[in-house]
Amino acid sequence: MFNKKLKLRNEYDQKLIDLMTKTRENWIQQKSLVDLSFEYNEELMFQKKVAEMKYFFLFREAKARNIRIKR
Numbered sequence: 001m002f003n004k005k006l007k008l009r010n011e012y013d014q015k016l017i018d019l020m021t022k023t024r025e026n027w028i029q030q031k032s033l034v035d036l037s038f039e040y041n042e043e044l045m046f047q048k049k050v051a052e053m054k055y056f057f058l059f060r061e062a063k064a065r066n067i068r069i070k071r
Contacts, residue, residue: 013067020058020069027051 030048037044062069 013065016058016062016065016067017069020055020062023051023055023058027055 027048030044030051034041034044034048
């Protein structure tokens with residue numbers, strides 16, 4: 001029972017890490033689009049802010065679950 005619970009936790013922790021990586025890449029891409037744009041674009045700013053909020057939401061979840069990313 002305990003082994004199955006640990007296995008599920010590790011599986012979902014890895015899924016969270018993968019999702020955080022993808023979300024971070026998306027946030028960085030949106031940030032670079034805003035930096036490269038010549039004039040203020042409200043839609044780009046909105047997409048950047050949403051990507052940033054998603055990443056930090058996942059970051060807080062990983063912190064609450066006490067997940068460490070090994071590089």
